[in-house]
Every structure is written in structure tokens, then in C-alpha cells.
Amino acid sequence: MGKNKILCIYAVIVFAFLMIPLFIITVTAFGSGSAITFPIESFSLKWFLNVFTTKSFRESFLTSLLVALLATMISMLVGIPAAYALAKSKMKGKQLIKSIFLSPTIVPGIVIGFVLYQFLVLSLKIPMYLGLLAGHFLVTLPYIIRVVGSSLEQFDFSIEEAAWSLGCKKTTAFFKVVLPNITSGISAAFMLAFINSFNNIPVSMFLSGPGVSTFPATLMNYIEYNYNPTVSAISVLLMLCTMIMMVIVDKTLGIASLAK
């Protein structure tokens, strides 16, 4: 039993290391002083008010939601059929095609942002927000391909063939037989893609400018010039969103679906 105890203490220390900084940041959000202190001297909610009344936070939050949603949607339109085709066919070069779809994971985010800014925005004069959307499309696509792909690997394609042999058209069979059977995979892929797009910083750093700025990019700029509990308050709000989302995922798909 003794050695199990050592392992247990080891794990407790690791989890303490993971949780304590987030706990500290949560406490500091409720301090009333304009400097970040821990423990706090008196309780106040004014920093939360500050978050909601700051225009750049409100606007960039909506921008981020919109970009993450659009990018994930486009990735799903492109990625789900592609994952399906890759799962079904035994064609040559299947591995090559899959690795092309997953290639955005090999290119560092800051490099993606850099080349998109230089090529799409500076050379081709494409509007910044389209460049940003392209960048976030690249962030989200690998999640769709990977998670939907692995969910299609579990799918028994003989059901689809049964539908075909009963006279169902191929497209109808895809929508009525294949898709309903992989909804949990699609939902998990959507969640992961959306969260990672929303949280992404390196891709957005180059693709932000006047009028177009994602929430994390705005936050980065804010931290550079301000050091007050507003950022702590934002952290608390974002962590609250994350928690709510995780509870929903746990109740519907199981928490392990986010561990992909």
C-alpha cells in the first residue's frame, strides 16, 4: 500500500500545481484595489463591470464568436464529406490526402498567421477579416477530419449498403443513415474546433488590425499596457463558460470525447 500512497501524493501535488494558479486568478478578480493582490483586501465586483463596459472587449468577443462559428461551419462542410470519402475508399494516396488535410497542425500558428497576412492581405489585398477566417478555417479543419474520421472508423458501413440495396439513393443514405450514426463524433469535433478557434492567439496576431480583432488578440494588447484585475475578471468569466460547456459535454457525449 505504501507505494500507492507515494503515487497518490505525487498526483495530488501535480493537480495542485494545475489548479492553484487558476484559483489565485479567480480570487484576485474580486479584489477592490487597482493592483492585483492575493489574498484580496476587500470584495468588489467592479472589474466585472469594467469588462462589460469596455467596448473593445464586447466587440472583439462577438468577432471571435462569429469567426469561430463560421470557420467551424466551413470546416465541417469541407471536412465531413472528406472524412467520409477517406474512410470509405481504399484509393492510393489516401494517406497523402489525409496528411494534407492535417497539415495545418504541422505549420506553427504564428507562421500560418504570418504567411496569410503577407500573401492574402498584403499581396492580394484580400480584406483582413477574410484572411482571419482562412486562418481559423485551417485551425479547425484538422479537428473535424480527425474526430469525425475516427468516429467513421467505428461505423459499420454494411448498414449503409443495406440502405442502398433497399433502393435508397447514395446521397439520401448518407444523410439518413451515415450522418445520424456519427452525430456524437460530429458534436465532439464541433466543440473542439470551436473552442480551439475561439482560444487561438498566434494565428490571429498577424491578422488583427483596426476594426478586426479577435478577443484573445484584444486581451493580449490589453495586458501589454494594463495590469489590473480586469484580466482576472475576464479569466473568471471565460472559465465559467468553459465549465458550463464541459458539464454539457459530460452529460451528452461524455467528458472523454474532449480528450482527443
Add this chain to the structure above:
Amino acid sequence: MSPFLFGVVNMKKNSAFLIVVPGLIIVFICLGLPLFKVLLPTIFQGNYPASSYVEFFQDAYYLKIFFRTVKMALITTAVCMVAGVPTAYFISRCKKKWKGLLLAISIFPLMTNSIIRSFAWINILGTNGIINRLLTSLGIINEPAKLLYTEFSIIIGSVYLFLPLMIVTVTGVMENIENDLMEAAQSLGANRISAFMKVVFPLSLPGIIVGSILVFTGTLTAYTTPQLLGGNRNLVLSTLIYQKALTVGDWNSASVIALIMIIITVIVIRVFNGLAARLDKRGENHG
């Protein structure tokens, strides 16, 4: 790339190809083309091919940043392995109820913005941060120690960023190892530690390798943490790109660094995957 694919489509009118082609074209336009257009010219400029790259590796300033980046990625990966593997083992052996909770605690940071996770450490390590105030109030130090904006703070921030990834990845593999194997080894006379080292560890190596790839390449290319915790004195490759391009306006150097980053990432993934494949083969021979 795309003419080649069109050729293939024409050769065999395969419906699977037709479904895949629009996606490939979009990825090519959004990623392949910008990469080629921006990064390829850097190879052919200068007096001889790849001269920009030779110059990069001859420049003491760049070299220092390059080795700092690699060094910090190595340290971070090692720390994440040492801290993450036993923890993952602990989670995988827990009762189901606890397992779910501990997995949730590990996943939660991964879903939390990395700005928040770095910002937390500014509060802890800063001049007026928690550690410094604790140490001065206890009289251990008289003046605040410089903890923030050092290589140390980047490493701590990176470990904090990537440790959950290591834990979650390795737990996923360890969960599939039967408890009976451990018990069998122990009943055959192995003690707990040697049973772990000889049974569980080799079986979970593929997961540990995947986790290490994610942590190493992640740290190597991370932007947020070195930017927030490193300051201007401790640049790494990703913050150097940003500084070169947007602060100094030296787009050419930024492109050179960008290609170097891609190449290192690809090499690291190749080497580690090759290692994993060799280990897998060894496992098959044993089986």
C-alpha cells in the same frame, strides 16, 4: 500540388476523389500557396542558394535564440514526462467515478485560453507577485527576486500549458492496459516499481511518444507564453518572427525563421514517429 491531383482525378474517375478535391483546393489556396509564395523565395535570394539560412546560423544573436527555443522545449518536455506519466498512471488506475473527475480537471486547462494560464503566472512570479511578497514578508529575501521575464518563467509557463496535454494523452493509452497484467507481474515476483517499468511503461510508450511530440512541438512554436512571460530579453523563434515582421519590418528575416520553424517541427515529428514505429515492431516480435 493541385495539377498533380487534377491529373489523378482525370485518370480514374473516382467519386471519392471528387468529394475530396474541393477541400484540397481550399487547403491549397489557404495554406499551400501562401507558404510557397512567401517562404520559397527566401531559399533563392542572396549570392548563393539558401544563403539567408547559412547567415542565420552564423549569426550569434539568432543562434542564441534558436538554441534557447530548442533548450526550453526539451526541458519542458522532460518535466512534463516526469510529472505527467505517473499522474496519468494514477488516473488510469482510479475508480471510475474519480477517473472522470480527474480527467475533467486535466481537460479543463486545455479548454482554457492560454492567455489566462500565462497571466496567472505573471501574478505569481512578478516583482510584486505572490512568491516575492511571501518570501520578503518571511524575511527570506530582502529584495524581490527576478522570477518573471526569465527563461525560468517561460519554462514554468510552458510546463503549465502542456502538462495537461501529456496527462490526457498518456492516460488514454494507459487505460487500455489491463490491470491483470500488473497483477500477473507482481504475482510472478516483480515489485510494484519494476512491474510498472517492465510492463506498463513499455506498453504505454507509444502514448508517451505522442504526448512528447505534442509537448515538444507545442513549446517550440508557442507564442503566447513566451510573449507574456519572457519579455523582450528572452525571445524565442515565434516571438522573434512577430518582432521581426511587425516591430522591425524585416519581413525577409521573419520568412527565414518561419521556414526554419516548419522544418524543425517536421524533423521532430518524423524522428519521434520513426522511434514509435520501431518500438511497435519490437512489441510485435515479442508478441
